[in-house]
Amino acid sequence: QTIVIADRWNHRIIQWKQGDTNGQVVAGGNGEGDRLDQLNEPTDVLIDKETDSLIICDSLNGRGVRWSRRSGTTQGEILIDNVNTWGLAMDDQRYLYISDTQKHEVRRYQIGDKNGTLVAGGNGEGAGLNQLNWPTYLFVDQQQTVYVSDCHNHRVLKWNKGAKEGIVVAGGQGEGDALTQLDHPNGL
Known part of the structure; x- marks a missing residue:
């Protein structure tokens, strides 16, 4: 068993194998920066088993990057840029979903596609049901339904495919600690 962690303020992705006392840097780890061997506050990571690689939200560099998990890898490749990435998910058909905290939207990408398809939000920052305000983490089910932590709206939204x-x-009753409320939800 291995877990992979976005170690945000250390600007690296670290892997921890069960029973180990130390982690191993598997992406970044060369200080904060925008070179291909660096990351700048990575916020999320997933393992793409088909390509044996990591896909990373390189948040402050505004890009989604892929790093091979094969030994000897020293830099990543840019999959998507000009996006303020925060959270990501991959569905069964290998579509990549990325939340954009500045555009207040979630897009779905085929690997190699630079523009993606809007699947949630995209109507500016706001609290309407067709809007998001700082979308962070995502979950996508087998029907390509997207669940979004809508952080600054203090709610979790479900977007059916094509909605x-x-x-x-969950939440949506303002910021608070009542059982009907959330306070800046993140992970899903």
Whole structure:
């Protein structure tokens, strides 16, 4: 068993194997920066088993990058740029979903596609059901339904495939600690 961690303020991805006392840097780790061998506050990571690589939200560099897990890899490759990445997910058909905290949207990408398809938000920052406000982490199910932590709206939204607006599935009653409320939700 191995876990892979986005070690945000150390600007690296670290892997920890079960039973180990030390982690191993598997991406970044060369200080904060925008070179291909560096990361700048990575916020999320997933393992793409088909290509034996890591896909990383390189947040402050505004890009999604892929790093091979094969030994000897010293730099990543840019998959998507000009996007303020925060969270990502991959579905069964290998579509990549990335949240953009500045455009307040989630897009779905085929690997190699630079523009993607809008799947949630995209109507500016706001609290309407067709809007998001700082979307962070994502979950995508087998029907390509996208669940989004809508952080600054204090809610989690469900966007069915092809939907023009989301459905509140948790929170949405303002910021707070009541059982009907959330306070800046993140991980899903």
